[in-house]
Structure formats: C-alpha cells, structure tokens
Amino acid sequence: MSVILETKQLCKFYGAGENQVKAVNQVDIQIEQGEFVAIVGKSGSGKSTLLHMLGGLDTPTKGSVTLAGKDLYRMKEDALAVFRRRKIGFVFQAFNLRFHLLMSGKILYCHVGWMGEKWMKR
Structure with a gap:
C-alpha cells in the first residue's frame, strides 16, 4: 500500500x-x-x-x-x-445548509460552485 x-x-x-x-x-x-x-x-x-x-x-x-x-x-x-x-469530501458537525436556495440551487452549488444568478438561467 x-x-x-x-x-x-x-x-x-x-x-x-x-x-x-x-x-x-x-x-x-x-x-x-x-x-x-x-x-x-x-x-x-x-x-x-x-x-x-x-x-x-x-x-x-x-x-x-x-x-x-x-x-x-x-x-x-x-x-x-x-x-x-x-x-476531498467533508461532513461538518453543523449542517452548513443554505436554506435560502432551492434544492436545485443547492445541488448546483455543490457541483459547480456559486456562480451568482447564472445557475438560475439553467
């Protein structure tokens, strides 16, 4: 190993x-x-x-x-x-959730990073 x-x-x-x-x-x-x-x-x-x-x-x-x-x-x-x-993957003690985002926004945020309102257009 x-x-x-x-x-x-x-x-x-x-x-x-x-x-x-x-x-x-x-x-x-x-x-x-x-x-x-x-x-x-x-x-x-x-x-x-x-x-x-x-x-x-x-x-x-x-x-x-x-x-x-x-x-x-x-x-x-x-x-x-x-x-x-x-x-690297992280699981935090605190959830660090972004409650103001729709589920689609949370998924996109995790995969491509925050891109302002560009994700909304998709």
Missing part, C-alpha cells in the same frame, strides 16, 4: 506569549490508502482543528500536510480550492 495522507510536525497555535494555545502541536501522521482511521479525544482537544488542516480548510502555523502526493499548503489558493472540490 502507499501513503495517501501524511503530516510532518503539524502545529496550529492561537494567540501569543503566555496566552498562546497550542491546539495541535507537532502531529506526525501516516495513513495508507485503504486504511480506516478515527480521530478521538475530549472536547477541545484539537480534533476539529486537525481535521480542518488535513482537509485544506485551515492553514497550519507550522508543518506540512501531504494528501495524494500534494503538499496542500504549498499550493496556490485557487489550486487548493480545485483540489478540495475534486478530491
């Missing part, structure tokens, strides 16, 4: 000085293709922060995330957005 996801010295810090919070501190992970992994821990232990960095949603303070051979945080923002859209 090959490594599909790897982190090296992954850190996410908030604040500075004595008020600094180390939400994720020097995490090294290697997950091989086909492996099933669970991230578990107490509330506030950094699970969501870690997952957001693994999925390219939140930038680490230090360290790297390599997913499917791509170093996520060396990619330009546009390329990362395309990579996320094509290669």
Whole structure:
C-alpha cells in the first residue's frame, strides 16, 4: 500500500506569549490508502482543528500536510480550492445548509460552485 495522507510536525497555535494555545502541536501522521482511521479525544482537544488542516480548510502555523502526493499548503489558493472540490469530501458537525436556495440551487452549488444568478438561467 502507499501513503495517501501524511503530516510532518503539524502545529496550529492561537494567540501569543503566555496566552498562546497550542491546539495541535507537532502531529506526525501516516495513513495508507485503504486504511480506516478515527480521530478521538475530549472536547477541545484539537480534533476539529486537525481535521480542518488535513482537509485544506485551515492553514497550519507550522508543518506540512501531504494528501495524494500534494503538499496542500504549498499550493496556490485557487489550486487548493480545485483540489478540495475534486478530491476531498467533508461532513461538518453543523449542517452548513443554505436554506435560502432551492434544492436545485443547492445541488448546483455543490457541483459547480456559486456562480451568482447564472445557475438560475439553467
């Protein structure tokens, strides 16, 4: 099997000085293709922060995330957005639903991204 996801010295810090919070501190992970992994821990232990960095949603303070051979945080923002859209799926704790859209709009939003009113014409 090959490594599909790897982190090296992954850190996410908030604040500075004595008020600094180390939400994720020097995490090294290697997950091989086909492996099933669970991230578990107490509330506030950094699970969501870690997952957001693994999925390219939140930038680490230090360290790297390599997913499917791509170093996520060396990619330009546009390329990362395309990579996320094509290669990564998310299920959030909060639904993040767009109640103001019709079902057709929600489907189009997920597949092609928000394009203003262009989707209405289709």
